[in-house]
Amino acid sequence: MSVTIGALSVSLSAFLENKNYSKIVVLADTNTRKHCYPLLKNLLPTHRLITISAGETHKNIRTCEQIWNKMTRLKLDRHALLLNLGGGVIGDMGGFCAATYKRGIDFVQIPTTLLSQVDASVGGKLGIDFQGFKNHLGVFTMPKKVLIDSTFLATLPYVELRSGFAEVVKHCLIADAHKWEDIRQRELSEQDWEALIAHSVAVKSEIVAQDPTEKGLRKILNFGHTLGHAVETYFLDNPKLKLLHGEAIAAGMVMETYLAYRRKMVSLQTLEQVEEFIFSVYGKVALKEVHAGVIIKLAQQDKKNQNGQLRFSLLSGVGSCAYDVTVGIAEIKSAIRYYSGE
């Protein structure tokens, strides 16, 4: 897979040059159709547009059926191209639909959120939610290309930018102590986004190249996600408590750094640094020890577990991370208690 960071006006025509797609289709949601498609429209030759409802709640098999339906009605053959214009939902679900339509057509990711630019668009993980479990159905298929244009970030609300930043923080904590020092001493408004995107893409690409299908090393990218995903799913089921992915992952990183501290894998100083920085940027999620049972049950559905045991990716210092660390129920409860300050 190859990623190009820069103006879409240059990168898109470079990609399409010498290609001979039978049809080009853009997949957008109601938000990106309004805010991002106008920036893309005139850069493309004749094409068609498929628009779906925006939001994670639509990342399901029903919406896939809508997309496959449209693809069929547009008579797309195996030599068609799908351009996924949007955040993680569009990239994951559009990629899944492309990878399964007629056993796979080409697709290109054009991530429009910070989160999808630094994370979802890189690495070929595609999928949809199923019965309340995140990315429960999916495949590993690399896009033909990822085109990242930071211009789109201007279309993002602050909370969305902050959500994506959680994955930037993660990439620093698991792989680059120096960069961690750099970002933790700046306000969000002072960050150099273009440089951070390039850094995150480089960190993630290198890990994915070494282990494309997550048999080993790639699992370190799950740091913060075992509990973070469970928290995200828990709040997804409770519509009153709206929580963005990065906000949940930020909470997960605090709890999982605590787990690493309990195991003496990181120092108290590191735990306090991580905690202080994350609380200053994200505040604290309304999570109490009383939720522990549900959170643990949700975490047990995590794809990297084996034989029902919970396996974590835990920091082994700033800038490095261990994986397949089995953690017990009591430890998880204590991490939730620690986080909540109860």
Place this chain on the structure above:
Amino acid sequence: MSVTIGALSVSLSAFLENKNYSKIVVLADTNTRKHCYPLLKNLLPTHRLITISAGETHKNIRTCEQIWNKMTRLKLDRHALLLNLGGGVIGDMGGFCAATYKRGIDFVQIPTTLLSQVDASVGGKLGIDFQGFKNHLGVFTMPKKVLIDSTFLATLPYVELRSGFAEVVKHCLIADAHKWEDIRQRELSEQDWEALIAHSVAVKSEIVAQDPTEKGLRKILNFGHTLGHAVETYFLDNPKLKLLHGEAIAAGMVMETYLAYRRKMVSLQTLEQVEEFIFSVYGKVALKEVHAGVIIKLAQQDKKNQNGQLRFSLLSGVGSCAYDVTVGIAEIKSAIRYYSGE
């Protein structure tokens, strides 16, 4: 991918040896649960069984949801194994569900029909029907193993055996003139099934190994299928006219051999040989020139077409086959007319 032909009592334990699956699940349909599962049950350690309704009409996204549902409720993790016990529907759909559950778990094909033993189980093509189009959604994923035991053939009705035989005929016609001479001089009851299975698997495996994702050579396996699939789909939509896959492919092979003859790619003698043999085994499908419009429309949805043009794999003599041969509407009409004898 590797295929083992022989007694399941030997091949299955050989496969499971040294494996450490967290759970083993058998997928069967109502027929194979009754007729085949008893032969498998005692060869397996502790396992669970998922049973679905039998038949091509159930090869759809709804049934996939049932299977994914069961897999979720059985708490299968990424280290579970799915054994697909049945014909092409079970193999294609079970394989697709396994390949997409948590982005892919191991699966093994245990084909129980001649058709799936000589064709569907080999080559990693997985998928389901969608909106009347055959295998419209799917992926290419190789099973961990294909275990073929010809004992299961004893459970098959005659018409099912005859249906599977069409793919054996195809493998001879596209790749082995000598074997074609052999089979065409025997009655169906005189064929050596174990030897024919081994021959078909060898022919198909060699082609697939050279071109796993059907960019080129693999397309020759579609001989008889461009019109055959269209005929099959047409009859699927008309429940009164029940037609098995092989019966449709047999008709497709006659029509497509006629197309090759018109192009002077095969001799009149070859056309007559193919026609005579196929009519003697399969009789003639109730297809008239008046159906040409619908058949052509269905054929245009074939996955190997490009830009709406119809592309065929046509014999270039007995034992060899050309692919990506563009054929016009008028020629197809004449082939249907020729077949129907109108």
